[in-house]
Amino acid sequence: MADTIFYCWQSDTLEKNNRFLISEALRQAITNLNDQLEYDETIGEDTLPIDIDHDTRGELGSVPILDTIKKKIDKCKIFVADLTVVGKTPAGKKLMNSNVMIEYGYAVHAITTQRMMNVMNTAYGSHADLPFDMKHLSGPVTYCLSKEATKQERSKQRDALTKEFQKILQKYIDKGELGKNEQEKSVATPDADIGLFVERGGKIGTDNQEGDLFFSKEGPYTYLHIMPVDKQSELSQHDCRQAVNEAHLGPLLEISIGGKPIPNGKGILKVSHNGDAKDVKSFVQVVRKTKEVWGADTLYMGEGATGKPTLNFYDWKRQLTLSFINYLRFCREYSKVEGAVKVRVGMNGVERMILDSGEIKARTHIHSDHIFDEFTIEDLTTSELDKLLNPLFKKVIEDCG
Known part of the structure; x- marks a missing residue:
């Protein structure tokens, strides 16, 4: 079974510039890394060293969403949250998506910030707009795409994001913390x-x-x-x-x-x-x-x-x-x-x-x-x-x- 990277997305901003673009970049980075790692291709995708997961993907029936997400975060190797600013208070304080922040908070407790690779579209706000407890942390990975961005600009930013994701994830692989198919070796x-x-x-x-x-x-x-x-x-x-x-x-x-x-x-x-x-x-x-x-x-x-x-x-x-x-x-x-x-x-x-x-x-x-x-x-x-x-x-x- 693959090591999972859990992607926590939001759809408050233009999805082709955030939700889907981040997902595409993350999937391409994972594909590139899997091509470099050894696994048995004859068994199927379950043997891929690394895979992406999100929300209730792969679950059957009407499952309790939050409980399912918590269990997935508990088991994931890396947590990726879209921390893009999606709104502001009457006083001008910038806000992130509420569901993203709930899952982010749980992930901080469950797997710690050392296993996070968060991302932010700075067209809506910068690192300085993050909540106080998050400003002292390194990252997130940033890119900039406004609502008016062209197809060519999106393609350029997606490719750059893919390279940055791949570079960061490679460091986890080099440390032996990702891509070893540990559960495949395990008897669990x-x-x-x-x-x-x-x-x-x-x-x-x-x-x-x-x-x-x-x-x-x-x-x-x-x-x-x-x-x-x-x-x-x-x-x-x-x-x-x-x-x-x-x-x-x-x-x-x-x-x-x-x-x-x-x-x-x-x-x-x-x-x-x-x-x-x-x-x-x-x-x-x-x-x-x-x-x-x-x-x-x-x-x-x-x-x-x-x-x-x-x-x-x-x-x-x-x-x-x-x-x-x-x-x-x-x-x-x-x-x-x-x-x-x-x-x-x-x-x-x-x-x-x-x-x-x-x-x-x-x-x-x-x-x-x-x-x-x-x-x-x-x-x-x-x-x-x-x-x-x-x-x-x-x-x-x-x-x-």
Whole structure:
């Protein structure tokens, strides 16, 4: 499956000069880059390294538009918003399209401004007209086409925009953050939920004694996914099992490292549940072909003394850090991962949960439904790896502010 570039467009200004022109330039830039990248052309367009996405493209039926867009932004590699001025207040303050700004604001939280490539038609307003919190950011990519622009002028600006988009996207490719078909290498199914390799309630394995195992289908959860950037040598099932045993690898956030290794089609799985195999509360999955490590947990997202969904922030932070360090140690010393790894870690389904923490004077609610961070670790021998989770913890605290 392709890495997606999500395009957030507006139609308040002349569409042939904005919406469609930007889309054409972006598509051409992506086509040029895909021609330079390796992929299997015989399988179809799903194997293209990079693809464009927007609004509810590819969705069937009458779907909730905003929720669909949020999920797409969560999964996209690059976010592109048309920040062209579309109006002004009676006092003369310039305004951008309201829907664009809603999606932009969500993207800032979901994927950060480091993965944005925004664009602006300066015929309607300049960088100086952006809201205060956006003026200090670099960009956006600019071009200038008024309503009176000729066909030749549009063609010239489109070609220039294509070159600028391509130059910027090439930098992401060079850094290994775009065009690697990571989901194609990953074991995640197309309908997998955020941070998981299956959908909620999906089958994750089979135990000889307990039967089929299913990850808990309801409630909030924490997830951690570690994936090597480069192709790795494949582990045999025996070596994968031995590595899990020797590393004492346990389900995510579990204090106890007990539990037997369970072989499945992907590699080795370890689970924790309360006697119900159809309601696994926590697991870790090691994938022998890719050396990925997947972990998820619902236990620390339980009910507090009030009977309401509560997260004990201090305990959660401590256990997530311990699991993170242990999983990285496994990659470094036992599965022998070579090169850099990408990490995606977060919590999902947590909106309105109570955050109970000694670091906050009073109990407060989490406002966002999905909070996460992702980053690349170039060297697994780097010291102070535990500090790499601090940005995530900061996001959680700030979200409750």
